[in-house]
Amino acid sequence: MDSVSHSDTLEFTGERFEALTESLYYNPSTDALIDTAALGSGVTYTINATLSSKKPANETSLMTVAMPKPKWVPDVVGALSTEWAGTDKSPLKRVEEIVSTLQTTGFFSHGLESEEPSNPGHSSYRIAQLLDKPERMIGDGEQYAVAAALLLNDAGIPSRVVMGFRVDAESSFSGSTWRVTGSDVQAWVEVPFEGIGWVPFFPTPDKDQEPKEEDQRSKAKPKPQVLQPPPPSNSSDSDVSQSALDPRDDEEEEEEEPFDWGRILRIALAVTIPIGVLVTPLIIITSIKLSRTKKRRKTPDLTHRVAHGWQEMVDHATDLGIIPPKAATRKQISAALAKAHSVEGVERLAYLANQGTFAPSPPTEKEATEFWKEVEKVSRSLASTFPSRRRFMSKFSLASLRRNPQPTLDIQEWK
Secondary structure (H helix, E strand, C coil), rough: CCHHHEEEEEEEEEECCCHHCCCEEEEEECCCCECCCCCCCCEEEEEEEECCCCCCCCCCCCCCCCCCCCCCCCCCCHHHHHHHHCCCHHHHHHHHHHEEEEHHHHHCCCCCCCCCCCCCCCHHHHHHHHHHHHCCCCECHHHHHHHHHHHHHCCCCCEEEEEEEECCCCCCCECEEEEEHHHEEEEEEEEEEEECCCEEECCCCCCCCCCCCCCCCCCCCCCCCCCCCCCCCCCCHHHHHHHHHHHCCCCCCCCCCCCCCCHHHHHHHHHHHHHHHHHHHHHHHHHHHHHHHHHHHHHHHHHHHHHHHHHHHHHHHHHCCCCCCCCHHHHHHHHHHHCCCCCCCCCCHHHHHHHHHHHCCCCCCCHHHHHHHHHHHHHHHHHCCCHHHHHHCCCCCCCHCCCCCCCCCHHHHCC
C-alpha cells in the first residue's frame, strides 16, 4: 500500500499548451484528469501533488461510492471472494486478505517466448482462466488488477482498476529526472476509505515469482507388461519314469498327442500385445481431442464458446505444425495464416472471434453455432494446404496438448 496523493496543479509547456489547457477536465471525486486534445510528441507537463501520510486503520470505514455493476463476471469469482476475504469485519483486513492471496499465491508472466505461457487481455474468459486453478494462477499486472477488482466488488468493497506508471528498482533515473518507459507501466486497484480517499493496493506477484516445473526425470517410467509363458510341464519326466517301470511292446500303437491350445494362445498374445502397445496411445490421444472439442462446443457461456472455437482452430493449426507464439493476437495469427499458408476465411474468423468476445453484449446461440461452422470451414481450408500424410499424422499429434510448444509461425514477417 503506497501513499495517497491529491493533484494540486497541472501546467503544460510547449507549442500546444493553450489547446491542451483548454481541453483539460478534472473530476475532484476521483482525483482524475482527462484531456480531450490528446497528448503528442514534444508535449511536457508538470503536476504538483500533495502526498498524504494518512493510511486506513482496521476500524476505518469505506466511502460510499456509486459503482457500476460489472457484467459477465466469471462464476469462480463469487466462491473465491467469500473464501479469500475471510470473516474479519474490518474492510481493510478484507481488502488485504484478497490482495495478499493474489500476490503471494499467483505467478508472474507477460507470456513472452522466454516466460511461462500466459494469454493477453482481461476479458471475462481470461479472468476465468486465471482463477480457474487458484494454486497455479499465471498472468501480469493487467489480469491481477482486474481479478482483484472483481473479487473486491463481489465482497461488497468498491474498487477500481488503475493503469499508470510506477517507480521500481528497474526505473531509469538521472538526478531528479525519471525517464518513463514501457517497463514502468503498472496496473493496480484502489479502494476508497472514509477521510482518506482512494488508497492503492498492488495484487500483482513479483516479476521473479515464476512457477517451477516438476523434475520429471526423477520419476521412474513404467515398462509395459509382457505376458510370460507358463513354466514347462514335468510330464516328460513322469512319462520316462513310468516307461521305465512299465515297458510297452514296440508294436503297440502310440496314442495321438492332444492339440496344444496353450501354445496357440502364447503365439496370439505375442502378436497382439505389441500391436496393442502401439495402437492404444493413438486411441487415447484421439479420444482426448474429441472430448476437448465436444466440451468446447457445448460450453454454456456463449462468449466462452466463441473464444473456444477460435482456440480449436489454433490447436488444429498447431497439430499440423503451424504453432503461433502464445502472446500473438488473433489478428496477427490470422494475417500470418492467410498470407503464409493461403488460408481462406481466417481473417474473417478472427474478426468474428474478437466481436463475440469483446462486444458489449454476448453473442446469440445462432451466432455461436454459425461461428463454429466457420471454424470447421477454416480448419478444412488450412488442412487442404498439406499432403494427406501430414493431415493424417496431425490427428495423433501431441503438439496442441503440450503446455508450451515451440512456436513455428513467424507473425513479425506478416504484420
